[in-house]
Amino acid sequence: xxxxxxxxxxxxxxxxxxxxxxxxxxxxxxxxxxxxxxxxxxxxxxxxxxxxxxxxxxxxxxxxxxxxxxxxxxxxxxxxxxxxxxxxxxxxxxxxxxxxxxxxxxxxxxxxxxxxxxxxxxxxxxxxxxxxxxxxxxxxxxxxxxxxxxxxxxxxxxxxxxxxxxxxxxxxxxxxxxxxxxxxxxxxxxxxxxxxxxxxx
Amino acid sequence: xxxxxxxxxxxxxxxxxxxxxxxxxxxxxxxxxxxxxxxxxxxxxxxxxxxxxxxxxxxxxxxxxxxxxxxxxxxxxxxxxxxxxxxxxxxxxxxxxxxxxxxxxxxxxxxxxxxxxxxxxxxxxxxxxxxxxxxxxxxxxxxxxxxxxxxxxxxxxxxxxxxxxxxxxxxxxxxxxxx
Numbered sequence: 001x002x003x004x005x006x007x008x009x010x011x012x013x014x015x016x017x018x019x020x021x022x023x024x025x026x027x028x029x030x031x032x033x034x035x036x037x038x039x040x041x042x043x044x045x046x047x048x049x050x051x052x053x054x055x056x057x058x059x060x061x062x063x064x065x066x067x068x069x070x071x072x073x074x075x076x077x078x079x080x081x082x083x084x085x086x087x088x089x090x091x092x093x094x095x096x097x098x099x100x101x102x103x104x105x106x107x108x109x110x111x112x113x114x115x116x117x118x119x120x121x122x123x124x125x126x127x128x129x130x131x132x133x134x135x136x137x138x139x140x141x142x143x144x145x146x147x148x149x150x151x152x153x154x155x156x157x158x159x160x161x162x163x164x165x166x167x168x169x170x171x172x173x174x175x176x177x178x179x180x181x182x183x184x185x186x187x188x189x190x191x192x193x194x195x196x197x198x199x200x201x
Numbered sequence: 202x203x204x205x206x207x208x209x210x211x212x213x214x215x216x217x218x219x220x221x222x223x224x225x226x227x228x229x230x231x232x233x234x235x236x237x238x239x240x241x242x243x244x245x246x247x248x249x250x251x252x253x254x255x256x257x258x259x260x261x262x263x264x265x266x267x268x269x270x271x272x273x274x275x276x277x278x279x280x281x282x283x284x285x286x287x288x289x290x291x292x293x294x295x296x297x298x299x300x301x302x303x304x305x306x307x308x309x310x311x312x313x314x315x316x317x318x319x320x321x322x323x324x325x326x327x328x329x330x331x332x333x334x335x336x337x338x339x340x341x342x343x344x345x346x347x348x349x350x351x352x353x354x355x356x357x358x359x360x361x362x363x364x365x366x367x368x369x370x371x372x373x374x375x376x377x378x379x380x
Binding site for chain 2: 090094147
């Protein structure tokens with residue numbers, strides 16, 4: 001949280017003068033669902049008996065999660081836009097967060113006409129204001145349909161990466177492993193997501 | 202399993218019956234809402250498009266997004282929508298405010314998470330944006346008043362379908378393409 005928030009703020013502040021020079025502000029809502037392709041778990045920790053667990057596992061599975069988000073952004077040039085997104089997202093089974101991400105979009109023709117675009121985003125998922133629980137990233141492509149000059153409909157296909165530290169348990173005592181016994185514990189969840197967005201400018 | 206197959210057969214038959222009398226323009230698309238998601242069709246009827254018929258085949262998402270329910274239910278909704286006010290926006294978009302009654306049949310879970318058959322009378326109001334691009338967006342709210350039939354330890358239980366009105370304030374959005 002402490003590391004990411006200044007970065008997000010700096011991006012937002014840097015886009016403010018651009019908004020004054022003809023860049024247009026837009027608001028959007030986006031929703032969709034994704035399917036898990038693979039979860040990769042890298043771990044290295046000590047059990048209560050002193051035995052070290054070290055390794056990596058890959059789980060393939062068709063877990064489906066949905067998300068919803070609202071965003072506010074600025075068109076910094078005719079073909080580029082920056083947006084701040086926040087919403088509610090299922091990351092894993094029984095595991096949901098409030099994501100806050102920053103997205104950069106590049107429109108191959110223009111942001112106000114029909115056409116393809118590419119986008120990437122990064123950010124974090126929160127349980128609460130102070131508790132960052134997931135690091136989130138997304139790369140995708142989409143097609144924009146200009147319903148009017150002010151209403152735009154997007155169809156998006158994206159690859160979603162989320163990195164988190166799942167709870168680890170001792171197999172004998174079933175107690176949770178405390179943080180000081182964990183050297184490495186990253187779960188990389190890879191997802192393919194389909195979504196729809198409506199934006200207003 | 203047998204009851205589900207029977208239910209599927211009936212929903213298919215009903216959706217066929219609904220699509221026959223539609224005469225004017227018709228749209229097909231997707232239905233999104235926190236309560237359900239699925240496919241939706243809207244057809245205009247009457248002279249001057251004074252009314253629309255909506256037919257939706259939906260997965261009932263009661264508790265699925267919040268993960269206290271594993272499997273979605275199934276609903277078939279049919280509703281009539283009568284235009285109350287219609288106007289044109291500067292961008293060429295036609296905006297219609299509509300309201301009307303309808304019917305809902307489904308195999309859905311109620312607010313106590315118990316699955317059962319439900320039949321309800323519905324009331325809804327919609328705002329339809331008819332864009333020049335053959336795309337329509339309908340924003341709506343609807344409430345269901347009906348009964349929910351389930352079985353518990355071999356005993357039949359008939360109750361009012363509480364999710365029908367508990368979830369009346371959940372917005373519904375249809376993204377439609379005109380064929």
